[in-house]
Amino acid sequence: MFNKKKPRQQRVGHVVGALAGMGVVVFFLIPGNASYYSRGPLTAGHEKLKCEWCHKATTGSLRQKLQANVQYALNNRSTLVPLGYRAVVNDDCLACHERSDDRHPVFRFFEPRYAKARQLIKPQYCVSCHVEHSGKRVSIAPTFCSVCHKELTLKKDPISVSHETLVRTKQWRTCLGCHDFHGNHRMKTPTDIRDAFADQKIMDYLTDGPAVYPGDKIVNARKRPPSDT
Amino acid sequence: MTPKGSIIGGLSLIVIIVYLFVTAPLPLQENQKIGKLISITQVFETLNEENRIVRRLYTKDIVGAGEKNGLRFDEDWRDAAVEAGPLPAQFLRATAMSLERSKVRLGLYLGSDYPINSANKFSGEQLLKFHELRKTGNPQFFFVNDVKLYSYMFADMAIAKPCVQCHNDHQDTPKSDWQLNDMMGATTWTYPGQAVTFDEYFEIMLALRKAFKAAYAAYLDKVSTFKNPPDIGEKWPQQGYYLPSLAVFSQAIEQQASVKTLRAISNVVAEKLYYAPSSSSTHQAK
Numbered sequence: 001m002f003n004k005k006k007p008r009q010q011r012v013g014h015v016v017g018a019l020a021g022m023g024v025v026v027f028f029l030i031p032g033n034a035s036y037y038s039r040g041p042l043t044a045g046h047e048k049l050k051c052e053w054c055h056k057a058t059t060g061s062l063r064q065k066l067q068a069n070v071q072y073a074l075n076n077r078s079t080l081v082p083l084g085y086r087a088v089v090n091d092d093c094l095a096c097h098e099r100s101d102d103r104h105p106v107f108r109f110f111e112p113r114y115a116k117a118r119q120l121i122k123p124q125y126c127v128s129c130h131v132e133h134s135g136k137r138v139s140i141a142p143t144f145c146s147v148c149h150k151e152l153t154l155k156k157d158p159i160s161v162s163h164e165t166l167v168r169t170k171q172w173r174t175c176l177g178c179h180d181f182h183g184n185h186r187m188k189t190p191t192d193i194r195d196a197f198a199d200q201k202i203m204d205y206l207t208d209g210p211a212v213y214p215g216d217k218i219v220n221a222r223k224r225p226p227s228d229t
Numbered sequence: 230m231t232p233k234g235s236i237i238g239g240l241s242l243i244v245i246i247v248y249l250f251v252t253a254p255l256p257l258q259e260n261q262k263i264g265k266l267i268s269i270t271q272v273f274e275t276l277n278e279e280n281r282i283v284r285r286l287y288t289k290d291i292v293g294a295g296e297k298n299g300l301r302f303d304e305d306w307r308d309a310a311v312e313a314g315p316l317p318a319q320f321l322r323a324t325a326m327s328l329e330r331s332k333v334r335l336g337l338y339l340g341s342d343y344p345i346n347s348a349n350k351f352s353g354e355q356l357l358k359f360h361e362l363r364k365t366g367n368p369q370f371f372f373v374n375d376v377k378l379y380s381y382m383f384a385d386m387a388i389a390k391p392c393v394q395c396h397n398d399h400q401d402t403p404k405s406d407w408q409l410n411d412m413m414g415a416t417t418w419t420y421p422g423q424a425v426t427f428d429e430y431f432e433i434m435l436a437l438r439k440a441f442k443a444a445y446a447a448y449l450d451k452v453s454t455f456k457n458p459p460d461i462g463e464k465w466p467q468q469g470y471y472l473p474s475l476a477v478f479s480q481a482i483e484q485q486a487s488v489k490t491l492r493a494i495s496n497v498v499a500e501k502l503y504y505a506p507s508s509s510s511t512h513q514a515k
Contacts, residue, residue: 059257060257061254063248063253063254064254064255064256064257065257066249067249067250067253067254067256067257068256068257068259070249071256077259078259079259081257094330098330100323100326100447101307101326102326105326105329107325107326107329107336108325108338110336110376110378110419111336111338111340111355111417111419112353112354112355112358112371112373112378112380112417112419113340113350113351113352113353113354113355113356115353115354115373115375116352116353118375118376119375124376148348149347149348151347151350152347152348153347154401155400155401155402156400156401186309218307
């Protein structure tokens with residue numbers, strides 16, 4: 001069977017198939033063609049990011065990774081090693097988006113008392129709310145404030161409809177109408193509910209629409225991670 | 230299976246075994262710790278002592294003395310229109326933020342059962358540990374299972390009048406009868422390992438020192454935007470409208486903290502208080 005001579009037509013077919021396969025691989029490897037196999041559209045503002053700024057290969061050769069995973073299966077190792085790229089982690093995001101006065105920095109949610117919040121929305125990870133390749137700035141429902149602020153009370157409430165009322169009536173979608181979650185805009189927080197930003201405008205902004213919060217950004221994101229400079 | 234199939238299968242298995250085990254390249258490292266180990270509880274204790282010293286230095290010698298000599302401190306200190314510096318709790322938070330950006334994965338948090346901001350109120354296991362801390366006065370060590378972090382909670386005391394006054398007078402305070410030396414809350418430290426090598430110990434310690442400096446540097450940056458900034462140099466606020474430079478502030482930390490820290494490290498070596506996996510929750514083994 002192995003020594004049987006293949007007909008000429010079959011050999012040509014194999015060569016053509018191999019060349020076509022190589023062509024497809026080369027096509028996808030050409031810089032700029034990544035969008036053809038990307039999982040979805042990039043977040044607004046991320047269009048010029050290079051894939052490798054977020055998608056980083058794990059260290060070691062393929063053989064070492066295979067061996068490590070076999071050792072894991074044999075209970076001789078405590079962690080699996082991804083064969084290709086490692087998961088995108090907070091440090092990848094913070095390389096460009098680090099801010100010294102973030103109102104809700106991800107690291108804070110590693111504190112023990114946020115166990116319930118971690119169980120519900122995983123706020124300790126950037127990607128829990130900002131799923132890349134979803135075409136949205138924010139991929140979580142805009143009612144997430146309820147997870148931590150259900151008991152919010154202010155002795156001297158400065159706003160026209162009290163926070164207590166908003167919480168009691170579960171109007172969680174109104175939060176972002178006045179508050180910038182990460183606090184990165186030089187804006188004065190409205191004290192009259194009528195001055196709050198319209199829900200639709202907020203929703204558009206959380207998707208890919210124009211900025212809704214006034215004022216300059218306090219810290220602009222880096223154009224590229226420091227590791228690339 | 231045909232004899233030919235069995236032969237191919239057997240040969241394939243041999244090739245896989247040779248590929249994976251016999252001619253294996255160096256295995257991938259998995260955070261293997263080489264050398265003597267120190268329990269993370271001992272590391273936390275040293276870190277907390279450094280933090281206590283720096284918190285006292287900032288609260289008493291910068292905020293307390295500064296307010297008497299024309300410096301202002303405000304929770305909105307980051308606001309460009311507010312000519313003020315960070316309150317002690319915000320100084321700690323700035324330190325924690327800087328730690329977050331270091332590679333050591335050390336977490337530092339401040340909380341209370343009566344916080345000014347209700348979002349900072351202890352809950353769940355952390356609240357139970359805080360009750361135990363309040364009852365016994367003993368630091369509480371526990372494991373946070375969902376994020377696999379070792380955690381140590383220490384009392385945070387009202388060490389100076391400004392702590393008491395500010396918390397009692399704040400419009401949103403849930404408790405207005407704090408007194409000097411009350412346990413107002415707790416600092417909680419987290420780390421993803423039960424023990425560290427001496428190298429890791431020093432890395433953690435240096436990261437914390439660097440974070441203190443970064444927090445103070447941020448304050449000095451803000452001061453430089455004041456219309457009438459205090460003189461920054463050798464003098465301290467108790468001498469007038471002055472602030473110590475970053476170098477002077479850092480030197481004060483080192484002078485006050487280094488002896489205790491060195492003593493703690495020396496004690497581990499002298500008493501052979503190395504970590505042993507089978508030891509009790511204090512992880513000390515002679």
